[in-house]
Amino acid sequence: MARSESGGSSRTATLSDVARLAGVSLATASKAINGRDQVAAATRRRVIEAAESLSFTPNALARSLTAGRTGTVGLLTSDLEGRFVIPILMGAEDAFGAGQVNVFLCDARGDAIREQHHLKALLNRRVDGIIVVGRQTDPRPSLGHDLPVPVVYAYAPSDDDTDVSVTPDNVTGGRLAAEHLIATGRRRIAHISGDPAYAAAQDRTVGVQAALADAGLELVGDVLYSEWTEHWGRDASALLLASHPDVDGIVCGSDQIARGVLDTLRDLDKRVPEDVAVIGYDNWEVLATNSRPELTSIDANLKQLGRAAAMRIFDAIDGAEPATGVQYLPVRLVIRGSTIPRR
Amino acid sequence: MARSESGGSSRTATLSDVARLAGVSLATASKAINGRDQVAAATRRRVIEAAESLSFTPNALARSLTAGRTGTVGLLTSDLEGRFVIPILMGAEDAFGAGQVNVFLCDARGDAIREQHHLKALLNRRVDGIIVVGRQTDPRPSLGHDLPVPVVYAYAPSDDDTDVSVTPDNVTGGRLAAEHLIATGRRRIAHISGDPAYAAAQDRTVGVQAALADAGLELVGDVLYSEWTEHWGRDASALLLASHPDVDGIVCGSDQIARGVLDTLRDLDKRVPEDVAVIGYDNWEVLATNSRPELTSIDANLKQLGRAAAMRIFDAIDGAEPATGVQYLPVRLVIRGSTIPRR
DNA sequence: CTGTTAGCGCCTTCAA
DNA sequence: TTGAAGGCGCTAACAG
Numbered sequence: 001m002a003r004s005e006s007g008g009s010s011r012t013a014t015l016s017d018v019a020r021l022a023g024v025s026l027a028t029a030s031k032a033i034n035g036r037d038q039v040a041a042a043t044r045r046r047v048i049e050a051a052e053s054l055s056f057t058p059n060a061l062a063r064s065l066t067a068g069r070t071g072t073v074g075l076l077t078s079d080l081e082g083r084f085v086i087p088i089l090m091g092a093e094d095a096f097g098a099g100q101v102n103v104f105l106c107d108a109r110g111d112a113i114r115e116q117h118h119l120k121a122l123l124n125r126r127v128d129g130i131i132v133v134g135r136q137t138d139p140r141p142s143l144g145h146d147l148p149v150p151v152v153y154a155y156a157p158s159d160d161d162t163d164v165s166v167t168p169d170n171v172t173g174g175r176l177a178a179e180h181l182i183a184t185g186r187r188r189i190a191h192i193s194g195d196p197a198y199a200a201a202q203d204r205t206v207g208v209q210a211a212l213a214d215a216g217l218e219l220v221g222d223v224l225y226s227e228w229t230e231h232w233g234r235d236a237s238a239l240l241l242a243s244h245p246d247v248d249g250i251v252c253g254s255d256q257i258a259r260g261v262l263d264t265l266r267d268l269d270k271r272v273p274e275d276v277a278v279i280g281y282d283n284w285e286v287l288a289t290n291s292r293p294e295l296t297s298i299d300a301n302l303k304q305l306g307r308a309a310a311m312r313i314f315d316a317i318d319g320a321e322p323a324t325g326v327q328y329l330p331v332r333l334v335i336r337g338s339t340i341p342r343r
Numbered sequence: 344m345a346r347s348e349s350g351g352s353s354r355t356a357t358l359s360d361v362a363r364l365a366g367v368s369l370a371t372a373s374k375a376i377n378g379r380d381q382v383a384a385a386t387r388r389r390v391i392e393a394a395e396s397l398s399f400t401p402n403a404l405a406r407s408l409t410a411g412r413t414g415t416v417g418l419l420t421s422d423l424e425g426r427f428v429i430p431i432l433m434g435a436e437d438a439f440g441a442g443q444v445n446v447f448l449c450d451a452r453g454d455a456i457r458e459q460h461h462l463k464a465l466l467n468r469r470v471d472g473i474i475v476v477g478r479q480t481d482p483r484p485s486l487g488h489d490l491p492v493p494v495v496y497a498y499a500p501s502d503d504d505t506d507v508s509v510t511p512d513n514v515t516g517g518r519l520a521a522e523h524l525i526a527t528g529r530r531r532i533a534h535i536s537g538d539p540a541y542a543a544a545q546d547r548t549v550g551v552q553a554a555l556a557d558a559g560l561e562l563v564g565d566v567l568y569s570e571w572t573e574h575w576g577r578d579a580s581a582l583l584l585a586s587h588p589d590v591d592g593i594v595c596g597s598d599q600i601a602r603g604v605l606d607t608l609r610d611l612d613k614r615v616p617e618d619v620a621v622i623g624y625d626n627w628e629v630l631a632t633n634s635r636p637e638l639t640s641i642d643a644n645l646k647q648l649g650r651a652a653a654m655r656i657f658d659a660i661d662g663a664e665p666a667t668g669v670q671y672l673p674v675r676l677v678i679r680g681s682t683i684p685r686r
Numbered sequence: 687c688t689g690t691t692a693g694c695g696c697c698t699t700c701a702a
Numbered sequence: 703t704t705g706a707a708g709g710c711g712c713t714a715a716c717a718g
Contacts, residue, residue, distance in 0.1 A: 012491050014694095014695060014696085015695065015696060015697095016695080016696095024704075024705085025704065025705045025706075026695095026696080026697095026705085026706095027697080027698080027704075027705060027706075027707095028703085028704055028705070030696065030697060030698085031697090031698095031703095031704090034697085038703065038704085039703070039704080040703060040704085043703080043704085055489075057463070057466050057467050058467060058695085058696075059408075059467070059469060059694090059695050059696070060464075060467040060468045060469065061404045061407050061408050061413065061468070061469055061694090061695080061696095062408055062694075062695035062696045062697090062710090063695080063696060063697075064404050064696095064710095065402075065404050065405055065408065065694095065695080065696075065697095065709095065710045065711065065712095066695095066696065066697055066698080066709075066710045067696090067697080067710090068710085070404065072447075072468075075448070080429065080432070080433045080436070081429075081433070086423065086424075086429060089423070089448075090423045090424070090450060093423070093448060093449075093450050094450070097449070097450065097457075097461070100464075102447050102449065102464055102465075102468065103447065103448050103449075104415075104445050104446065104447060104448075105418070105432075105436060105446050105447075105448040106436075106440070106445065106446075107433060107436050107437070107440065114440075118440070120400070121403075121443075121445055122445075123400050124400050124401060124402070124403040125403045125404070125415075125445065126402060126403065126404055146398075148355050229633055230633035230634075231633060234635075256629070256633065259633075260633075263635075286599070290572055290573035290574060290599065290602075290603075291573075292577075292606075357710090357711055357712085358711065358712060358713095359711080359712095367688075367689085368688065368689045368690075369689085369690095369711095369712080369713095370688075370689060370690075370691095370712095370713080370714085371687085371688055371689070373712065373713060373714090374687095374688090374713090377713085381687065381688085382687070382688080383687060383688090386687080386688085401711085401712075402710090402711050402712070404710090404711080404712095405694085405710075405711035405712040405713085406711080406712060406713075407694090407712095408694045408695065408696095408710095408711080408712075408713095409693080409694045409711095409712065409713050409714080410694090410712095410713080411694085
């Protein structure tokens with residue numbers, strides 16, 4: 001176990017230790033170390049040297065106590081398992097990490113009590129702001145407005161329109177997917193999606209339908225909803241092909257579903273993309289780049305979403321009164337072999 | 344944006360506000376709130392009421408300043424992308440979260456400079472301990488021994504044997520996998536793995552070989568090493584079956600590889616598990632439970648590993664001098680349809 | 687049982 | 703340019 005007891009003066013050095021060693025007062029030492037300009041160059045050098053020789057590290061707690069700001073932000077997630085949370089978290093950590101901000105990670109595991117508990121802990125620690133990250137795009141309960149720090153909701157927007165929320169634009173995502181299939185010449189397009197209780201499923205469908213309508217097309221069959229799994233993708237596409245063997249394009253609600261669809265098409269000796277084009281959703285690389293053929297998909301830019309959330313927090317800390325309501329962030333099409341033949 | 348300005352007294356209440364409102368001294372208020380037993384019941388009630396009416400929250404920073412402990416721990420990861428880091432992080436967050444400890448998350452993104460930077464920040468914030476989480480099981484450079492707080496290395500052990508490290512037991516994992524195939528009656532067993540530069544690949548192979556040797560068997564062909572991908576799984580198994588068509592069991596170095604293997608076996612009209620049994624590694628549920636048939640795999644119990652790391656930190660904070668060196672944590676076999684026929 | 691008095695480690699006036 | 707003093711919010715001795 002790493003412990004410093006090596007030296008002898010076990011206690012970590014404080015500023016007054018530095019001051020004493022440098023032969024100056026506490027105030028001067030403070031100024032010297034913080035780069036204040038009211039200190040002689042020689043004095044500063046002496047102080048810095050003393051600090052280094054004692055391997056002095058300023059106590060951020062003490063500093064925060066007077067400063068009023070801690071340079072910390074709470075990341076309150078309801079579900080760390082979810083693979084959507086991680087990129088968002090990375091984006092946020094990224095945006096903050098560049099500066100002087102550190103992130104407290106709290107996983108409430110979908111439990112409102114635990115969430116409340118963590119919230120309280122974060123406030124006790126005087127975080128400068130809080131990002132709430134949900135695992136679905138369905139609106140979630142607001143933490144309320146009587147909090148002493150700014151709050152931003154990411155992925156799962158707040159159900160309160162006077163809160164600040166950022167979430168991916170699933171409607172446009174669905175639209176992009178369908179428009180891409182249309183652009184590659186498909187006319188008999190079907191849609192297989194996941195759990196219809198998810199806002200994500202509904203929103204994407206809206207986008208798909210809108211794109212088809214704009215092109216004067218109609219969806220082949222009804223939207224097939226069930227689960228976000230490969231199994232469902234296999235079953236649904238078998239069902240679909242049985243009743244509509246002339247389908248030439250399938251928009252899938254997730255990459256997992258799309259993987260299942262690819263499996264079934266292969267079993268049925270349909271060529272992808274020549275006979276049927278398939279597009280997934282989420283751009284989950286490990287799934288999308290390992291399929292045969294590789295999977296075209298919609299990427300929600302989650303890392304950027306996390307960064308955007310961090311920016312909102314920054315703005316709020318800096319005193320700006322940001323626009324409330326839900327902001328829908330752009331998604332992007334990633335084209336691979338499942339919609340365009342490789343040459 | 345949620346702000347408290349609703350009330351009027353914008354500043355968050357402090358203990359002396361509470362004391363004043365309750366008509367007692369600061370010290371008494373402190374005792375009342377912290378459940379000290381030297382305070383009259385009635386007084387305590389009054390103080391608590393005052394605190395509530397002011398929605399007072401104790402300032403953890405001020406408290407930590409005197410206490411010497413902050414109740415925070417740093418989680419220093421080199422690579423948040425990695426899917427191994429997350430469960431470990433969850434396990435740790437879990438173990439801590441139950442108590443009064445909060446976790447600072449820092450992602451160094453594989454950059455030593457950034458890691459050093461984060462380390463310094465964590466020390467400035469006076470964390471009570473640090474968990475370093477790597478993305479591979481290969482040993483990583485030690486942070487050194489001149490740190491004022493305990494450090495535990497998880498997943499990627501420290502290359503310094505006087506540090507404390509916890510990592511999954513890959514050798515036993517490989518052994519478990521091979522033993523399971525042997526137990527199901529397989530005798531012509533091959534091994535397809537990932538990048539041979541990974542300790543994980545080497546360790547698992549050692550376990551596989553040992554199990555075979557114990558059973559008086561030899562590996563069919565050489566170990567096939569390349570990448571941890573489905574593509575490689577497909578290619579390698581095609582290669583394998585071409586030269587050794589009589590193989591009846593394949594130990595795979597990862598679930599991704601195993602998925603590729605299943606694909607190829609299906610293309611070659613081999614039945615799994617009747618003709619060939621396949622076992623993966625990692626028990627990555629989304630891959631393992633969506634394949635046809637579902638994939639038997641080895642689970643590294645990463646959540647528990649995270650918990651174990653947290654425990655080591657607790658112990659060290661409580662003053663115990665924990666055993667140094669690398670501790671190998673048990674893994675477990677998860678049996679599904681790819682090795683045992685469903686009835 | 688309650689209140690007074692010192693700090694914890696640092697920063698910031700304000701004098702010298 | 704330097705130093706002395708006060709305070710951030712709280713807790714822990716001590717007295718009363």
